[in-house]
Amino acid sequence: MSRLDRLALKQEIEDFLYMEADLLDQRMFREWLDLLAEDLIYFMPIRRNVKFGQHAEKENTKQGEGISWFDEDKWTLGKRVEQILTGVHYAEEPLSRVTHMVSNVRLLEVSPSVEDPRDVVVGCRFLVYQNRVEYESNTFIGRRIDTLRRNGESWLIARRELILEQNVLLAKNLSILF
Amino acid sequence: MTTTLPIDRMIDTERGTISREIFVSPEFHREELEKLFTRAWLFVGHESQIPNPGDFFVSRMAEESVILCRDTMGTVHVFLNSCRHRGMKVCRYESGNTSLFVCPYHSWSYTTDGKLQGVPLYRVLYEGQLDRSEWSLIEVPKLHLYKGTVWASWDAEAPDFMTYLGDAVDHLDQVLDCRDGRPGGSEVIGIHKWILPANWKFAAENFLGDTYHNPSHRSVDMIGIGPSARAGQTGRRDNEYNKGQHVWASFPAGHGVHSVWMPEEFDYQPSYAQYPVVDEYFRHCFYERKKRLGDKARIMPFTGNLFPNTSYHGRQPRALCVWHPHGATQTEAWRFFLVDADAPAEVKDVLRRFYMRYSGPAGMTEQDDMENWLYATASSTGTIARRYPFNYQQSMGAYKHNDPIPGDVSTQITEQNARNYYQVYARYLKGESWASLLGTGDAVRAAAE
Structure with a gap:
């Protein structure tokens, strides 16, 4: 029984993640914001080249201290959306073409139980392709860990950690939403 | 010129x-x-990044990788990050603490003040030929610390940094x-x-x-x-x-x-x-x-x-x-x-x-x-x-x-x-x-x- 519950839950979570990705790709930014919990943490560390054995301690910048690519909340993401919608945010005007791919989805933690899932930690891989104006294109690939919170029939994103597989950022901007 | x-x-x-x-x-x-970049004073880093002896931070000066390092005696240096033997980067970690920079290629090693220390098989292969004291890491001839910031120039004739800065x-x-x-x-x-x-x-x-x-x-x-x-x-x-x-x-x-x-x-x-x-x-x-x-x-x-x-x-x-x-x-x-x-x-x-x-x-x-x-x-x-x-x-x-x-x-x-x-x-x-x-x-x- 529990195994079936788990499969059903995984399917439900995957559907949610694909729907969420589609909102961004369809440029439905306001609708996307509605999927974010009020206390959201949205975090993309900067990755560093460190000596073997120091990865856990030093490889990624830490959430809550220093400088990362993103370490912000829903208010700031709301500002990013608002900025795009001004029509004069030239880094996204004209708008980029973006596809978010999500794969390798795994349920990492379910609480309090698979039968009554209220908080789910889900790991996945992301591949985000951005094409801009004519010739500009960027591929962002990495690991993602989301904490989802049950919200009626759907879910809210309470935490998103994006581990981008780059050191020196190879794109001029991170002007798209992840 | x-x-x-x-x-x-x-x-x-x-x-x-x-x-x-x-x-x-x-x-x-x-x-x-x-x-231009061989003469002008360039910003390299900040002393807060290398507070302790042996601390290093790998920086850049224009197109070149350089190591900002506080040697084990406490003196600040800036070295070209390139082995004197075949040019391999002697440090590919962004920061850390070390007593030696060991080149991955042929294992020449340098102390934190830039001196060539270790040359594998020195006695057999180099005795009487290689004068280690002449093959230190290449160091900037001009370095200046100002209120925590570290500046360097590759030109030995460059004016001192404060003159260069002037009223700015x-x-x-x-x-x-x-x-x-x-x-x-x-x-x-x-x-x-x-x-x-x-x-x-x-x-x-x-x-x-x-x-x-x-x-x-x-x-x-x-x-x-x-x-x-x-x-x-x-x-x-x-x-x-x-x-x-x-x-x-x-x-x-x-x-x-x-x-x-x-x-x-x-x-x-x-x-x-x-x-x-x-x-x-x-x-x-x-x-x-x-x-x-x-x-x-x-x-x-x-x-x-x-x-x-x-x-x-x-x-x-x-x-x-x-x-x-x-x-x-x-x-x-x-x-x-x-x-x-x-x-x-x-x-x-x-x-x-x-x-x-x-x-x-x-x-x-x-x-x-x-x-x-x-x-x-x-x-x-x-x-x-x-x-x-x-x-x-x-x-x-x-x-x-x-x-x-x-x-x-x-x-x-x-x-x-x-x-x-x-x-x-x-x-x-x-x-x-x-x-x-x-x-x-x-x-x-x-x-x-």
Whole structure:
């Protein structure tokens, strides 16, 4: 029984993640914001080249201290959306073409139980392709860990950690939403 | 040291025209690396990144990787990050602590003061041939520590850093000094590194005093992302300077700044509206600074660029940014974010969050700069485009000397800082003497008369 519950839950979570990705790709930014919990943490560390054995301690910048690519909340993401919608945010005007791919989805933690899932930690891989104006294109690939919170029939994103597989950022901007 | 490039024709600051070639041509890029970046003082890092003996931080000087290192005796060095045997990088970690840099290729090893120590099979293979004392890591001949920042030049004949900085020091101090006016005391809380497909000079010029580009930031000004934005204020910064006189000052060695000269009587403008603790901190610092600095406290910073490629934001936000040329049409940008080391934790937290949403590739303000620099570069590469120079005629002649502060000072938005910058740039490319590069040579005086 529990195994079936788990499969059903995984399917439900995957559907949610694909729907969420589609909102961004369809440029439905306001609708996307509605999927974010009020206390959201949205975090993309900067990755560093460190000596073997120091990865856990030093490889990624830490959430809550220093400088990362993103370490912000829903208010700031709301500002990013608002900025795009001004029509004069030239880094996204004209708008980029973006596809978010999500794969390798795994349920990492379910609480309090698979039968009554209220908080789910889900790991996945992301591949985000951005094409801009004519010739500009960027591929962002990495690991993602989301904490989802049950919200009626759907879910809210309470935490998103994006581990981008780059050191020196190879794109001029991170002007798209992840 | 001569050049075949028609530099004077391409950089005509009398007429106010500058050829697009200097922003796109591989020849200019090569000349810059040969003649400019081998001589000028360059920013390398900050002492807060290497507090202890054996600490190192791998930095860049233009196209080259360098190691900023505090040796085991405590002395600061800057070395070329390249083994003397076959050139392999001797350090590929970004920072850390070590007693030896061991080359992965053939295992030559160097002590933290740069000396070649270990040469495998020395007795068998090198005895009587290799004099280890002559094969140290290549070290910059000129190094200067200033209020925590580390600067270096590859030219043994370069003037000392303070001479090179000249009167621009008063503005750099506003970046490096504590907010309450105590000298120095800043620390680096993080670094951005990213690649942008644009010529590095677009970025330098942007900070040098191009206030005219303000309209490109309209989106952030409309929505409000500043320190008081959560309390409903629009704009991308707090308006701390609303009673001050904006000034654009340029200096003979090529530096340029946009600062504000406050009136004799000026008071604290409330800021960080959502954060009473932070507002109180800056209020306290404001009065302390006035007490400490007296008349000098009237200088408040916006942005600046120290020749050739070190830019700063002085206050909101606060960072040093280095634009490393990476080819004629590509730049590697490194930004070092600063706070007062002894600021309260809550202040540091509010500042870092503001810095992240303002600056760099993820920053809502600077994304629009990057877009401009990319497409300005790209659309200047064409054969036809390169026939037509850029216009630099804004506010020609509209400046005074040493009034109200040292330097050539304009009280209106101006491209004088840029005209001065490219005059100095041209002198480097022509291989002129240090007297000329500092703006003190006979040729420069004659041209000015």
